[in-house]
Amino acid sequence: MKLSTTKRLERLHDRYVNGDLSRRTFLSLTAAAAASAGLSMPWMSRALAAVEQVRFDGWGGTVQEAIDKYAFQPYTAKTKIKVVQGTFGDENEIITKIKTAKPGDFQIVHSSGVNYYIKYVNAGMNSEINEANIPNMANVLQPMIEPFRKLTPKLSAVPYDYGTTGIAYNTKVISPEEAKEKGAGLLLDKKYAGKVGGYADMTTRVWYAALATGQDPNNIKDMDTIWAKVRETRDLAKKFWSSGAELMDLLSKGEIVVTDAWSGRVAALQDQGHPIGYLDPAGSYAWMEDMLILKGSPMTECEELINFMLDPATSIAVAEGQSYPPSLDPTKVKLTEKIEKLPAFDKTGSMKALTFADPVYWATNEDAWTKQWDRIAKGA
Amino acid sequence: MKNRWTLYDPRLAWMLIAPVLLLLIFFLVLPIAVMSVYTFFTFVTAGVETSALTTANWHEFLTDSYYHGFLLKTLRVGAVTALLCGVLGYFPAYFIWATSFKHKWLLLLLLIVPFWISFTIRTFSWINILGEQGVINVALIKLGIVSEPLPMLYTEGAVIMGLLHFLLPYMILNVYVSLESIDRTLIAAARSMGCTSAQAFREVTLPLSLPGLAAGLLLCFVLAAGSYVTPQLLGSGRDALFGNLIYDTIMSELNWPMGATLSIVLFVVLGFFAAIYTRYMGMSQIVKGLGG
Numbered sequence: 246m247k248l249s250t251t252k253r254l255e256r257l258h259d260r261y262v263n264g265d266l267s268r269r270t271f272l273s274l275t276a277a278a279a280a281s282a283g284l285s286m287p288w289m290s291r292a293l294a295a296v297e298q299v300r301f302d303g304w305g306g307t308v309q310e311a312i313d314k315y316a317f318q319p320y321t322a323k324t325k326i327k328v329v330q331g332t333f334g335d336e337n338e339i340i341t342k343i344k345t346a347k348p349g350d351f352q353i354v355h356s357s358g359v360n361y362y363i364k365y366v367n368a369g370m371n372s373e374i375n376e377a378n379i380p381n382m383a384n385v386l387q388p389m390i391e392p393f394r395k396l397t398p399k400l401s402a403v404p405y406d407y408g409t410t411g412i413a414y415n416t417k418v419i420s421p422e423e424a425k426e427k428g429a430g431l432l433l434d435k436k437y438a439g440k441v442g443g444y445a446d447m448t449t450r451v452w453y454a455a456l457a458t459g460q461d462p463n464n465i466k467d468m469d470t471i472w473a474k475v476r477e478t479r480d481l482a483k484k485f486w487s488s489g490a491e492l493m494d495l496l497s498k499g500e501i502v503v504t505d506a507w508s509g510r511v512a513a514l515q516d517q518g519h520p521i522g523y524l525d526p527a528g529s530y531a532w533m534e535d536m537l538i539l540k541g542s543p544m545t546e547c548e549e550l551i552n553f554m555l556d557p558a559t560s561i562a563v564a565e566g567q568s569y570p571p572s573l574d575p576t577k578v579k580l581t582e583k584i585e586k587l588p589a590f591d592k593t594g595s596m597k598a599l600t601f602a603d604p605v606y607w608a609t610n611e612d613a614w615t616k617q618w619d620r621i622a623k624g625a
Numbered sequence: 626m627k628n629r630w631t632l633y634d635p636r637l638a639w640m641l642i643a644p645v646l647l648l649l650i651f652f653l654v655l656p657i658a659v660m661s662v663y664t665f666f667t668f669v670t671a672g673v674e675t676s677a678l679t680t681a682n683w684h685e686f687l688t689d690s691y692y693h694g695f696l697l698k699t700l701r702v703g704a705v706t707a708l709l710c711g712v713l714g715y716f717p718a719y720f721i722w723a724t725s726f727k728h729k730w731l732l733l734l735l736l737i738v739p740f741w742i743s744f745t746i747r748t749f750s751w752i753n754i755l756g757e758q759g760v761i762n763v764a765l766i767k768l769g770i771v772s773e774p775l776p777m778l779y780t781e782g783a784v785i786m787g788l789l790h791f792l793l794p795y796m797i798l799n800v801y802v803s804l805e806s807i808d809r810t811l812i813a814a815a816r817s818m819g820c821t822s823a824q825a826f827r828e829v830t831l832p833l834s835l836p837g838l839a840a841g842l843l844l845c846f847v848l849a850a851g852s853y854v855t856p857q858l859l860g861s862g863r864d865a866l867f868g869n870l871i872y873d874t875i876m877s878e879l880n881w882p883m884g885a886t887l888s889i890v891l892f893v894v895l896g897f898f899a900a901i902y903t904r905y906m907g908m909s910q911i912v913k914g915l916g917g
Contacts, residue, residue, distance in 0.1 A: 368672040619873045624863035
């Protein structure tokens with residue numbers, strides 16, 4: 246039988262009257278009960294209650310639609326735990342929101358790999374995952390997990406998908422042959438001045454400038470030439486887009502005819518029948534995304550959700566829906582033909598064919614380069 | 626009977642303004658004070674700062690011409706927008722005031738109708754008007770007037786157009802309220818003494834409506850100079866205003882101390898213009914304009 250507070254106090258009083266408790270103990274316990282009743286806040290009861298929902302923040306658009314349809318909705322149907330969703334266009338935006346919120350307000354973020362992982366770790370926003378609660382991690386590509394483990398031996402995130410930022414072009418204006426011949430140079434082709442686009446992101450801009458100047462993006466020797474190339478692209482560009490939706494809008498409406506673009510979003514445009522071609526030039530920027538659990542989150546439920554998302558059936562359905570290959574190891578899990586045809590898909594599972602950003606190298610330069618990029622984007 | 630409240634009792638006045646005063650202190654003065662303190666914090670790395678006090682952020686602002694250039698550009702765009710609002714907004718306001726149309730309220734309602742739609746959506750609508758596939762370019766190409774789409778979107782002109790769309794109702798309402806307060810017998814007197822309609826307007830109506838026009842100019846200037854969404858959506862990177870610099874510093878560079886410094890700068894600069902206006906024109910015109 247559940248005892249009410251009043252009943253408990255009455256029993257305490259009886260024990261005191263019967264001489265079972267000293268006066269000092271009785272007064273101490275009564276004071277403690279009064280303090281706990283007086284100081285308890287409305288959120289305490291909610292916190293102590295069973296978790297009924299988990300908060301997820303992602304990139305919106307076709308990507309989040311796929312995650313919602315193939316992972317969250319079945320998860321809610323199975324567990325009755327609702328997944329409350331938010332979206333962001335730029336991951337720094339969600340980091341700012343997390344910084345101003347209480348721990349636990351934001352819980353799982355669909356984060357952009359190790360480059361951003363460092364930011365959460367530096368700001369002390371990350372949690373510690375109990376990997377034993379996510380048995381499906383056994384199927385995740387080890388080359389994707391290792392970079393995270395190098396930064397924090399106890400993981401806060403689990404890799405979920407990957408892709409490339411290659412070159413997308415309008416096939417009515419640019420032939421596949423021309424695209425193949427010019428590669429990343431298309432972004433600097435004066436013939437397309439005013440019809441060029443690009444992601445308004447420092448890493449992407451510097452990466453493609455490094456390719457254009459023949460430098461290794463993970464070991465740049467001459468930053469002056471990089472910034473000169475970034476300016477060159479800026480002057481040819483009509484607009485630097487800042488979200489997947491904006492990229493798709495600019496390409497589909499013909500406002501731009503060539504841009505660096507996220508492979509999955511281009512695949513979605515191709516599925517819709519738009520005349521858009523895509524190629525990954527040599528050294529194309531590869532990236533991975535992860536499900537990051539933030540400090541203060543209900544860990545058991547978050548781990549359970551991520552484990553559900555990593556279940557091969559769920560992960561494959563999401564991958565097909567969002568057009569990005571899953572983090573599942575193709576040597577351990579049989580993937581579908583559709584996934585094997587996705588841009589950036591690595592059938593070997595070694596990920597050696599893809600060039601990822603060196604997280605430590607980029608983190609070292611991130612602050613200064615972001616500042617410089619922000620200035621160049623504004624005409625400096 | 627000494628303790629009884631009187632109508633102009635200072636204690637009653639304090640009690641009545643206390644709730645608003647508290648709101649202002651907690652939601653305006655205190656946040657600005659916290660931001661002011663933040664300007665002296667030390668930036669460590671993206672998203673991380675320490676409370677070790679430094680003047681580095683102020684030093685950077687005062688010595689870096691990049692910020693000064695954007696501040697001047699912001700003031701220029703704000704001034705151009707306000708002047709255009711003044712020129713374009715005066716005539717509709719005059720028309721609404723002067724018309725003998727018996728449903729004048731309907732005209733005023735039309736002014737307010739755009740506010741029923743989200744500001745962001747209204748701004749986005751310009752993309753479908755000014756874009757390469759937008760209404761204007763498609764019409765011009767189909768009519769054979771141009772062969773290539775005109776580059777109208779993502780320019781400073783598009784930004785000013787978006788700001789005009791947003792701010793014009795504020796200007797019209799301010800001027801209208803000012804015109805409404807004019808004693809119409811003064812105009813009749815001017816006419817009876819031989820003034821033409823144009824002379825009566827120039828000698829009587831215009832001077833008496835100037836406080837409203839000035840209030841509208843100040844409002845439009847401050848709102849335009851402080852805008853962030855319009856240049857973000859309708860302009861290119863080069864068309865950014867000071868608000869966009871603040872956004873990038875806080876959201877992209879995750880440098881809150883510098884972002885706070887830039888915010889305080891914009892606050893002080895716009896506050897300076899408001900103070901100048903208050904000194905010479907008084908705030909009553911703005912209050913009248915806003916209150917209808």
